[in-house]
Amino acid sequence: MTDIATTPLFGNVNPSNQDATSATRPSAPAAVRRNPTSDKDEFVDFKPKLVEMRPFGIGGQATVNISIATGVAILLLWWLVAKTGSVPHLFLPTPAEVLATATSIFEDGYANATLWEHVSASLTRILSALAIAVGLGIPVGLLMGLNRWAKGILDTPIEFYWPLPPLAYLPLMIIWLGIGETSKIALLTLAMFAPIVLSAQAGVRSLPIERVNAALTLGASRWQLFCEVVLPSALPEILTGIRIAVGVGWGTLVAAELIASTRGIGYMTMSASHFLATDAVFVGIGIIAACAFSFSLAMRLIERALVPWKGKS
Numbered sequence: 001m002t003d004i005a006t007t008p009l010f011g012n013v014n015p016s017n018q019d020a021t022s023a024t025r026p027s028a029p030a031a032v033r034r035n036p037t038s039d040k041d042e043f044v045d046f047k048p049k050l051v052e053m054r055p056f057g058i059g060g061q062a063t064v065n066i067s068i069a070t071g072v073a074i075l076l077l078w079w080l081v082a083k084t085g086s087v088p089h090l091f092l093p094t095p096a097e098v099l100a101t102a103t104s105i106f107e108d109g110y111a112n113a114t115l116w117e118h119v120s121a122s123l124t125r126i127l128s129a130l131a132i133a134v135g136l137g138i139p140v141g142l143l144m145g146l147n148r149w150a151k152g153i154l155d156t157p158i159e160f161y162w163p164l165p166p167l168a169y170l171p172l173m174i175i176w177l178g179i180g181e182t183s184k185i186a187l188l189t190l191a192m193f194a195p196i197v198l199s200a201q202a203g204v205r206s207l208p209i210e211r212v213n214a215a216l217t218l219g220a221s222r223w224q225l226f227c228e229v230v231l232p233s234a235l236p237e238i239l240t241g242i243r244i245a246v247g248v249g250w251g252t253l254v255a256a257e258l259i260a261s262t263r264g265i266g267y268m269t270m271s272a273s274h275f276l277a278t279d280a281v282f283v284g285i286g287i288i289a290a291c292a293f294s295f296s297l298a299m300r301l302i303e304r305a306l307v308p309w310k311g312k313s
Contacts, residue, residue: 078095079095082095090278097279110268110272111271113263117263118264122288123291125257126250129192133196134242136193137245140197141199141203142201142204146204151201158198161190162195166252166255167255169190170255173187179259188256191245191251193245196245198241199244200234202237203233204230207229211233236307247296250288257270266284269288
């Protein structure tokens with residue numbers, strides 16, 4: 001009986017020839033090419049060519065310098081237009097005059113209140129409305145993304161009122177809730193509620209089904225599936241929706257503080273507009289923009305901490 005371990009797979013293979021052949025082969029990457037003259041295969045050395053991948057879009061390139069240069073250019077254009085008198089001085093004061101008015105408001109206050117009283121009143125309204133909108137909007141949005149009955153029932157009223165400007169239902173807030181703080185916070189909450197709901201729903205519906213099937217295959221329960229797969233996958237969209245909602249809230253602030261207010265940045269701005277104090281109006285707009293930018297920057301930092309994988313897939 002022939003020993004299989006000592007019998008070569010092919011009868012004409014000589015181990016000594018194999019060793020000699022392997023010794024002559026190059027260790028570097030090689031390709032096999034047919035020699036037309038000898039009609040034999042021969043090994044040809046080659047060096048792989050490294051190709052540098054070009055980034056798509058802006059990639060990881062910083063845009064801070066471009067943004068700063070753009071801001072400086074806008075200020076220079078503003079100063080030039082105001083100085084040349086292309087626009088009447090009543091409607092467009094110079095940056096220096098706006099800065100002087102801001103200093104005066106910071107030191108002496110405006111409209112029977114200090115600057116901090118105006119800012120704190122607006123921040124209280126915005127933060128209260130944001131807490132309510134987040135506390136209600138995220139669960140509702142997740143439920144709409146997971147349950148077709150919830151989506152069918154809630155989608156119609158949300159999509160109906162979401163495109164409406166806040167001033168459209170401002171009279172209803174006054175009639176139903178009066179002229180106190182409740183109506184102001186309710187108006188801001190309605191303005192911020194819809195973006196959070198829709199973003200949470202979009203985050204759930206964009207979840208790849210492969211992740212769900214993989215988790216179920218590994219034996220995950222429904223609660224584990226929600227906590228470990230659905231919620232982390234929807235979190236980037238939810239945070240983006242909150243950022244949008246905060247911007248909408250600050251844009252609605254002036255309308256909210258039209259309701260019998262005596263404090264607030266929006267109230268200060270509207271009060272200045274009644275007296276054609278354009279420089280004070282610019283100050284109010286600048287304060288609202290600075291607060292909104294601070295909120296947006298804080299949300300970006302939260303996104304980096306909670307969803308560091310965003311944009312890197």
